[in-house]
Each structure stands twice: as structure tokens, then as C-alpha cells.
Amino acid sequence: MSLKIYAFPPSPRSFKVLWAANHLGVDYEFRLVDFTKNAQRAPEFVALNPNGRAPVIDDGGYVLWESNAIVEYLASLKPQSGVMPQETRAQLAVRKWLFWESAHWDPACAVFAFEGVVKPLFGLGETSQSEIERGTQLFERVGSVLDGELKKHRYIAGETLTVADLSIGAVMSIAEQACFPVENFRAIQRWYTELKSLPSWAKTVAMQVPPKASAAA
Numbered sequence: 001m002s003l004k005i006y007a008f009p010p011s012p013r014s015f016k017v018l019w020a021a022n023h024l025g026v027d028y029e030f031r032l033v034d035f036t037k038n039a040q041r042a043p044e045f046v047a048l049n050p051n052g053r054a055p056v057i058d059d060g061g062y063v064l065w066e067s068n069a070i071v072e073y074l075a076s077l078k079p080q081s082g083v084m085p086q087e088t089r090a091q092l093a094v095r096k097w098l099f100w101e102s103a104h105w106d107p108a109c110a111v112f113a114f115e116g117v118v119k120p121l122f123g124l125g126e127t128s129q130s131e132i133e134r135g136t137q138l139f140e141r142v143g144s145v146l147d148g149e150l151k152k153h154r155y156i157a158g159e160t161l162t163v164a165d166l167s168i169g170a171v172m173s174i175a176e177q178a179c180f181p182v183e184n185f186r187a188i189q190r191w192y193t194e195l196k197s198l199p200s201w202a203k204t205v206a207m208q209v210p211p212k213a214s215a216a217a
């Protein structure tokens with residue numbers, strides 16, 4: 001049985017997992033979790049992930065949720081890809097960025113994602129200026145950390161692409177739509193241009209279209 005990815009491609013955490021699978025060349029079956037139909041709350045989906053959130057994978061009965069855990073799992077299926085070092089210290093130098101993504105980067109980006117993407121998609125009202133101001137403060141702080149690293153090397157954890165780039169870079173798929181305040185972060189812009197040039201990026205962007213009538217969850 002092949003690996004199934006349950007995802008809603010317009011959402012950045014789903015994009016992360018689909019992009020990682022596309023980048024690594026992992027075979028998978030895509031299963032749409034159609035948020036426009038509240039499929040994430042369907043009992044059969046909640047049975048896979050009690051949080052009622054996407055993405056989730058099911059690899060022959062091995063079910064995993066949390067996008068960063070999934071990206072690590074996908075990387076483990078392709079050890080020759082080099083996106084996750086094998087040695088403990090080198091591995092943690094990469095993995096720490098997955099914790100950073102969950103704790104700091106994702107919450108900052110989520111403010112803009114909600115105001116600029118989720119609200120228009122689901123008709124949830126006008127942009128909140130106070131939220132944008134709060135998000136800008138959060139983004140300035142995390143953006144300067146990321147920009148500082150990317151001034152030192154081509155990718156986040158060094159000269160080659162790792163799961164840190166897959167995890168942190170995925171949300172850039174909505175950078176323009178969500179209006180991330182990256183004007184002052186030249187190294188982030190340069191890195192984003194590199195990510196966009198990857199064939200796996202284009203392949204995943206092509207999946208980002210809002211869902212039509214079909215659905216599975």
C-alpha cells in the first residue's frame with residue numbers, strides 16, 4: 001500500500017509536506033482534506049488526527065501528524081537525499097530549526113496567513129490593522145534571525161538544502177498573497193528566489209489551487 005498524504009494544498013503546512021514529498025521523490029497518493037467543506041472535522045479524519053488538522057500521512061497503517069514530524073519521516077525514507085544529516089550533532093543543528101519553526105516562525109507568519117489568505121478564502125471579514133501590527137513586530141524579530149543565518153550561507157543550515165529549508169521555506173508559498181514584510185530582509189528574498197526555482201516548488205504550487213467539487217478525507 002502506498003503512502004497517503006492527507007492535505008489541503010493552499011495551506012502552508014500542507015504545502016510543506018507535499019513539497020517535501022515532491023522534492024524527495026517519495027511516491028504518495030494525495031487525499032484532499034477539503035477545508036471548504038469542513039472535511040477536517042469529519043469523524044474518519046479525526047480518527048486519523050484527533051486535532052482535526054491537516055496534514056496527516058498514513059504509510060501502510062503508520063499514521064503521523066504534525067508537519068515537521070512528517071517531513072522528518074519523509075526524509076528518513078530517502079536518506080541518500082542528504083536533507084537530514086545522520087550524525088547526532090549535525091542532525092540537531094538542523095532539527096533545532098524545526099522547533100524554531102513551530103515556536104517562532106510559524107506563529108509570526110500565521111498572523112499574515114490568517115489576515116491575508118484565510119479571511120478572504122473563507123469570507124471572514126476585513127483585515128485587522130492591529131493584528132497586522134502585532135504580526136509585523138513578531139515577523140521583524142524572527143525575520144532578522146533567519147536573514148542573519150542566510151547571510152552566512154546559501155541555505156538555512158549550511159550550503160545544502162535540508163529539512164530546515166523545507167520546513168521554514170514552505171510558508172513562503174503564500175508570501176506575496178499574505179504580504180509578509182520581507183522588504184528589509186535581502187537574504188530571505190535571495191533564498192526564496194532559490195526555493196522558487198526548484199522543480200519541486202513549481203510542482204507543489206500547481207497543487208495549491210483551491211479545491212473543486214471532489215474530495216476525500
Ligand SMILES: N[C@@H](CCC(=O)N[C@@H](CS)C(=O)NCC(=O)O)C(=O)O
Pocket residue numbers: 011012013014035040052053054055065066067068
Ligand atoms: N502544528 C500543526 C498545525 C496544523 C494546522 O494547524 N493545520 C491547519 C491548516 S494550516 C488546519 O488543519 N486547520 C484546520 C482547522 O483548524 O480546522 C502542523 O504543523 O501540522
